[in-house]
Amino acid sequence: MNLQTIDQTYVMPTYKRNYTNFVKGDNATLWDDAQQHYIDFTSGIGVCSVGHANARVATAIAQQAQKILHISNLYVIEPQAKLAQAINALYDQKVKCFFANSGAEANEGAIKIARKYGEKDGVPKRYKIITLDHSFHGRTISALKATGQPDMHTYFGPFPDGFVYAKDIDAIESLIDEHTVAVMIELVQGEGGVEAQDKAKVQALAKLCKARNVLLIVDEVQTGVYRTGEFTASQTYGIKPDVITLAKGLGGGVPIGAILTPLDVLHGGDHGSTFGGNYLVTSAALEVLSILKEAYDAKRIDQLARAFDAHVEALLVKFPAIFTKHVGIGLIQGLRVNPDIPVANVIAKAHAHYLLVLKAGRNTLRFLPALTMTEDEMSQGFARLESALFDL
Numbered sequence: 001m002n003l004q005t006i007d008q009t010y011v012m013p014t015y016k017r018n019y020t021n022f023v024k025g026d027n028a029t030l031w032d033d034a035q036q037h038y039i040d041f042t043s044g045i046g047v048c049s050v051g052h053a054n055a056r057v058a059t060a061i062a063q064q065a066q067k068i069l070h071i072s073n074l075y076v077i078e079p080q081a082k083l084a085q086a087i088n089a090l091y092d093q094k095v096k097c098f099f100a101n102s103g104a105e106a107n108e109g110a111i112k113i114a115r116k117y118g119e120k121d122g123v124p125k126r127y128k129i130i131t132l133d134h135s136f137h138g139r140t141i142s143a144l145k146a147t148g149q150p151d152m153h154t155y156f157g158p159f160p161d162g163f164v165y166a167k168d169i170d171a172i173e174s175l176i177d178e179h180t181v182a183v184m185i186e187l188v189q190g191e192g193g194v195e196a197q198d199k200a201k202v203q204a205l206a207k208l209c210k211a212r213n214v215l216l217i218v219d220e221v222q223t224g225v226y227r228t229g230e231f232t233a234s235q236t237y238g239i240k241p242d243v244i245t246l247a248k249g250l251g252g253g254v255p256i257g258a259i260l261t262p263l264d265v266l267h268g269g270d271h272g273s274t275f276g277g278n279y280l281v282t283s284a285a286l287e288v289l290s291i292l293k294e295a296y297d298a299k300r301i302d303q304l305a306r307a308f309d310a311h312v313e314a315l316l317v318k319f320p321a322i323f324t325k326h327v328g329i330g331l332i333q334g335l336r337v338n339p340d341i342p343v344a345n346v347i348a349k350a351h352a353h354y355l356l357v358l359k360a361g362r363n364t365l366r367f368l369p370a371l372t373m374t375e376d377e378m379s380q381g382f383a384r385l386e387s388a389l390f391d392l
C-alpha cells in the first residue's frame with residue numbers, strides 16, 4: 001500500500017489532506033520525498049514559530065530526552081516553572097500559568113476560570129460568556145460551543161449552555177446582563193478570516209469589562225508569541241486582559257497550551273492534565289522563547305513583518321482582479337480573494353509552484369510564516385506566489 005492508501009485506510013477522514021509527503025525542513029523551507037523543495041508560508045498553521053528543524057530547539061529536546069521526559073504534575077517540573085517565569089519576564093503584568101496540551105484545552109481552562117469566578121462572585125450566579133461571530137476557539141465541546149460559527153454546532157449536542165454570540169465588538173455591550181461573567185475574543189480572528197480588531201475599540205472593551213466586572217479573556221492561540229509583533233497581541237493592543245490563552249507558536253512544534261492570568265481562581269483539584277507542561281514541551285518552549293526574544297530585541301521580527309507586509313501589499317496592487325483587500329497585522333496577514341475565485345484553487349496553484357499557503361474564513365488567503373524566515377525564503381516565496389497567480 002502506498003502512503004495515501006495507508007492513511008485513507010487507517011486514519012479517520014476528518015481532514016481534507018494534501019498527500020505531499022514532507023520529509024525534512026529547514027527554517028521556512030521544506031523537502032518532500034522526491035527532494036523537491038517548497039517555501040512554507042504557513043509554519044504548520046502558526047506553530048513552527050522558529051521554523052522547521054530549528055537546531056537550538058532540536059538540541060534542547062534531545063538533551064532533555066536523554067535526561068527525563070515526564071514525571072507527572074505530582075512533582076515540581078523545573079523547565080515548567082522556568083517557562084512560567086520566562087513568560088512573566090516577557091509579559092507586562094504578573095500572571096500565574098497553567099500548561100495544557102493544545103489551544104482548545106487552554107480555552108477550556110479559561111472557560112473554567114470564568115465559570116468558577118462567576119460562582120464565587122455574588123448572586124445571581126454569573127456564567128454567560130460572550131464570544132464573537134466568526135470566532136474560532138477549538139474543537140472540544142465547550143470550545144466548539146464558544147466558537148461563533150453556527151454551522152460548527154450542527155452535531156455533537158447537547159452543548160454546555162451559556163455562550164452568547166455578538167455580531168461584532170460593538171455589539172458586545174448590549175449583550176452584557178446580570179448573568180454575564182466573561183467576554184472571550186481573538187484580537188485578530190485567525191480562522192475567521194484574518195480579521196484584526198480595531199485598537200481603540202478593543203481598549204474601550206477592556207475598560208467596559210473592568211467597569212462591569214466582566215472578565216476579558218483573550219484567545220491568543222494563533223496571535224500570541226510575537227506573531228503580531230509583541231510577545232502577546234494584548235501588548236500590541238495595549239490591554240491587560242484577565243486571562244490570555246496561548247498555544248501554537250509557544251512550543252515551536254511540540255504540543256503545548258498555556259493559560260495566563262493574574263486572578264487567583266483555580267486551586268488544588270480544580271484543574272489538571274497528565275501531560276500538561278511536561279519536561280519535553282516546556283524545555284522546547286523555553287528555547288523557543290529565548291530564540292524569539294533575541295530576534296525581537298534585534299528588531300528582526302519587526303523588520304520581517306514590515307517586509308512581508310510590503311510584499312503582500314504589492315500583490316494586492318498587482319492582481320486587482322484576484323485580490324480585493326489586504327488584511328492582518330505583524331506576521332498574521334491575508335488577502336481577501338475575489339468571491340468568484342475559490343481560495344482552494346489559489347492554494348492548489350501555489351502548491352503546484354512549490355509554495356504552502358493557507359485559507360481563512362470563506363475567501364481569505366492567509367499567511368502565517370515562521371518568525372525566523374530569511375529574506376531569501378520570503379522573496380522566493382513571493383516570486384512563486386506571483387508565478388502561481390499568473391498561472392491561475
Ligand SMILES: Cc1ncc(COP(=O)(O)O)c(C=O)c1O
Binds near residue numbers: 105107137221247
Ligand atoms: C484562535 C484559536 N483558538 C483555538 C484554536 C484551537 O487550537 P488547537 O487546535 O491547538 O486545539 C485555534 C486553532 O486554530 C485558534 O486559531
